[in-house]
Amino acid sequence: MENYQYLLGLRNKTIKNIIMNYLLYMMSFLSFFLVFSQASKSDDKLDEKQLLINIYGNQNSRKVINYDKSFVSESKLFYESLEKKSPRQLSDKSKIAFTLKNYIEGSSYNNLEQLESVFAENAKLYLTVGEIFKSLTPKEYVAFFKNAEKGKFNGRYGKVLSIEVVKDIATAKVEITIPEKKMIYIDLFLLKKIGDNWKIISKTATRIDETEGK
Template structure:
């Protein structure tokens, strides 16, 4: 029985790994389509399609037409090659069955003045996936309000093999608040791509709801890297907690620049929850001062860390200690209670219980900015 269990485990792991690999290969074909169409690269765009692929698209006059790949690529040939044309693309969903696959991609224009959902049928030819059919539809009511949730790629505490990740509870609570308020939510990580998740409780209705939401989970599988971010579209950012938040994010200068540009150039809101407050300790304003200097701040306090545990010894710095050294006043309540601090356009929360409250306050500040 033990041997059978081991065999089944190995087979499942192999199948899962193989499925993940095929999804990644499908995404390569989609990336050719997205980059080729967004940056006016006709050769790259055409290489995403099988030679005899068929595209079914609706023209502006309402007529439904069939196009070949060459005809479709022709739409982009007169534009400046290599220049971003405002088409912001992201993969929403991929499903693979042996040598065929379906995929869904969102294409949004500047400030989301228009949004399309592209639906693809792909097939594997020898060792390469190609698009064999595509259609698209425009979504009514384009959404110009976007927020950026910042997550970590760290799977382990420091250089150890102690597992860590991003707090699933904090992610889903923030996501749900912003989504219900009509916002578009993007995920940003230092490296982009899939991120590790921690503290998943399927007995929690909110967590269960999003764990089985294909579009949501695919967004976490395809987080944006800093180079993919169009800063002008975001009204706010939120640093997500979990042990992984201590690694890779706080020292990432590209993320720091994105966040401070949103804050200073676009009057945006910066927020963080729990260990996510590690992400704000290195932020500096244009005059060289630390963002937290002179501000009331919260986050997961050093006082509640288990200092005898191996995980704690991997921390590159302490959140409360660093914030106080850099001029901030750190506030927190007793363990297991929500606590939120608001200082101007900086909103911080103590723990996962504060996630919803922080997000609601962010929306309130965004609304006040627009009045």
């Protein structure tokens, strides 16, 4: 009888130990899951911050949007993430960056529809054409690319230098380089928020490459 009680107590103790070990295991698993989730959220924020630096640059570095080698070079993931978000999820600066992306890509790949879409209908472009200073409409500007093959890279590279936003208006500076012709241009844009989108309402440009003054 004493042996039976001893064995019964031993069995109950063993069952209790198994239950306690199981509970400890579950608590450890849950703790690890919570820590991992918080770390993932933190990493997402860091990744988003780094992607923004890739587009806009910081005081020490700038990233070139290179359409010859890839969709948007090092900014590809950022632009793809913009396309997956609804307009209400994007900041005004992100929307402007997306407008500039379409401007650069449309002009680099002779995509007339994409290029014209970034301008307001009544936008004015002030450019020097054939040494004559002119005021152009978006359709007149887009026509410069009409004889080139759509979708074929034409040698233009774009880099966003700056974006400044004040409520529903903004200014932006873009560098355009054409290495084969040894040309570098600075484009200055005035943008306006129209509805949920940002449109270019004015543009001017100047050439700053090494041939200037020669």
